[in-house]
Amino acid sequence: MDAYGSAWGIEPVGDGDGGGLCGELSTWHAPAQQRPRRAPRVPVDMSAGLRQRGASGVSVQVLDLSAHGFRAATHLQLPEGADVWLRLPGLEPYHAKVAWTEGHYIGCSFERPLHPAVVDMIARKGRG
Numbered sequence: 001m002d003a004y005g006s007a008w009g010i011e012p013v014g015d016g017d018g019g020g021l022c023g024e025l026s027t028w029h030a031p032a033q034q035r036p037r038r039a040p041r042v043p044v045d046m047s048a049g050l051r052q053r054g055a056s057g058v059s060v061q062v063l064d065l066s067a068h069g070f071r072a073a074t075h076l077q078l079p080e081g082a083d084v085w086l087r088l089p090g091l092e093p094y095h096a097k098v099a100w101t102e103g104h105y106i107g108c109s110f111e112r113p114l115h116p117a118v119v120d121m122i123a124r125k126g127r128g
Helices: 003-007 116-127
Strands: 042-052 058-065 069-073 083-087 094-102 105-110
Touching: 042 116, 058 116, 069 094
Parallel strands: none
Antiparallel strands: 042 058, 042 083, 058 069, 069 105, 083 094, 094 105
């Protein structure tokens, strides 16, 4: 057993003839647009407020919305995992985490899903 295995408490599997655990570890992640969705995204085009923890709110343009998250255009440079609060028209701020960033776009995941009726109401407002 090498130093890494013994340091982590990993014991060899099998009788030493190579019949233990083997495989390949993949660290590839699909681009954000190719990841499976937990709920359908609804295209919207609406201004909303976005605030980071301990910072003032800024205006962002929400481009799509689902019960589990949203995509927005912003000038902010937000790291993945950052806590943000989204204030949609007519609603209290809603806590989310930045899931991905690409240029001036962010995708965020709500800490608690929105009710489908709330998504429908916002979608109607966002379409016109």
